[in-house]
Amino acid sequence: MPLFDFHMHPTLKCMFSEEDAKTSPWVDIDVTKIHWLLRWCTEFAYILGSQSNLVQLSSDGPDIICVAIFVPERGMTNNKLILKQAEGTLQTYLNPVRLKKINDETFKPYPDLVQEDLKVLLNAERFGITDKKVKILSKQTPYDPADSSSIYVIFSVEGCHSLSSTLDKNKISKDEIIRNMDEIADKYPLVSVNITHLEQYPFCNHAYGIQFIANEDFRPTHNRISADGLAIIRHCYERGIMVDVKHLSLASRRMLTEDIRNRPDFLPVNQPLICTHAGFTGLSYKDIPDYMMDFNKQ
Numbered sequence: 001m002p003l004f005d006f007h008m009h010p011t012l013k014c015m016f017s018e019e020d021a022k023t024s025p026w027v028d029i030d031v032t033k034i035h036w037l038l039r040w041c042t043e044f045a046y047i048l049g050s051q052s053n054l055v056q057l058s059s060d061g062p063d064i065i066c067v068a069i070f071v072p073e074r075g076m077t078n079n080k081l082i083l084k085q086a087e088g089t090l091q092t093y094l095n096p097v098r099l100k101k102i103n104d105e106t107f108k109p110y111p112d113l114v115q116e117d118l119k120v121l122l123n124a125e126r127f128g129i130t131d132k133k134v135k136i137l138s139k140q141t142p143y144d145p146a147d148s149s150s151i152y153v154i155f156s157v158e159g160c161h162s163l164s165s166t167l168d169k170n171k172i173s174k175d176e177i178i179r180n181m182d183e184i185a186d187k188y189p190l191v192s193v194n195i196t197h198l199e200q201y202p203f204c205n206h207a208y209g210i211q212f213i214a215n216e217d218f219r220p221t222h223n224r225i226s227a228d229g230l231a232i233i234r235h236c237y238e239r240g241i242m243v244d245v246k247h248l249s250l251a252s253r254r255m256l257t258e259d260i261r262n263r264p265d266f267l268p269v270n271q272p273l274i275c276t277h278a279g280f281t282g283l284s285y286k287d288i289p290d291y292m293m294d295f296n297k298q
Helices: 036-041 044-049 054-060 080-086 096-103 109-122 174-187 227-238 250-260 285-293
Strands: 004-008 064-069 133-136 150-158 190-194 242-244
Touching: 064 109, 080 096, 109 133, 150 174, 174 190, 174 227, 227 242, 227 250, 250 285
Parallel strands: 004 064, 064 150, 133 150, 150 190, 190 242
Antiparallel strands: none
C-alpha cells in the first residue's frame, strides 16, 4: 500500500447539489465560478477546490482513503455569503433548492447522510464512470494492491450531530446518536468519530475554526465535555471506534487525555486517540498565550 489518507471529503462537492442535477464526485471543481471577491479575501476557493476528485485518486493514489461523512451545520449553509453565491455562477455546486431543504427546520441529518453521501459515493455508474469504482474495505473485500481501478474506503463520522434526526440543539438525542452510530458501524468499517465539528452542540466544547462567516454559532460558549459527550465517547471505545480529537477545544482535549483516559472504570479498552487533520505547533498549551502575543515572530 503506497499511500493512505485518513481524512478526505470526496462527496462535499456534490453535497449541496440537487438530486436531478447532482454534481459528480469524479470531476474537478471549477473554482473560477466563485465570485472574485470571495476568492481574493478568503480561502473559500482553496477549501472548495481541494475536495477530492475520485478519478485523480484512482489514478494517482492513495489506494485506501478514510471518507469523512458529515452533515453541514446550519451556520455554514444558512448565511448571506453562501446563499448569495448560490444565486450566481456557483449554483452548480450550491443549488438554492438543495440549500433550502438543508436549512428547513424539518431537515433530518442522519437520513440525508445515508441517502446522499453514501449512495453518491458508492454508485460510480450513476455518473457515467464504468472503469473505476469505490469499494468498501472489509474482510469480505480485502485490499488488492493490483486492483488499480478501485479506491478502497473506510469511514469516519465528523460531528455527532450528523447522526441525529435534527439539527436543533435543544432536541438532539445522545441515545439516537449512539443508535445510528451502531447502524453505520454494523454496515461499514467505521474507524473514528469526531465528537463535535464546527458549531456548539451539547456534547463538548469545540475549537473555533470558522472565520470567514460571521455567525455566533461557531463561537465556543461552553467548557469541556458534557455527560452526553462522555457517554458517546464511552460507547465509541466499547465498539472499538477511535475518538478523533480534531475539532475539540483545548479544554475538551485536556479533559479527555488527562482526566478520562486514565480512569480504568471509564474506558474499558485501551486504544489510541487520533488527530486526523490538524497542524501541530510543538508547543505546550502553557506556552500558547505567550506565543500568540509575540507579534515579532515571523
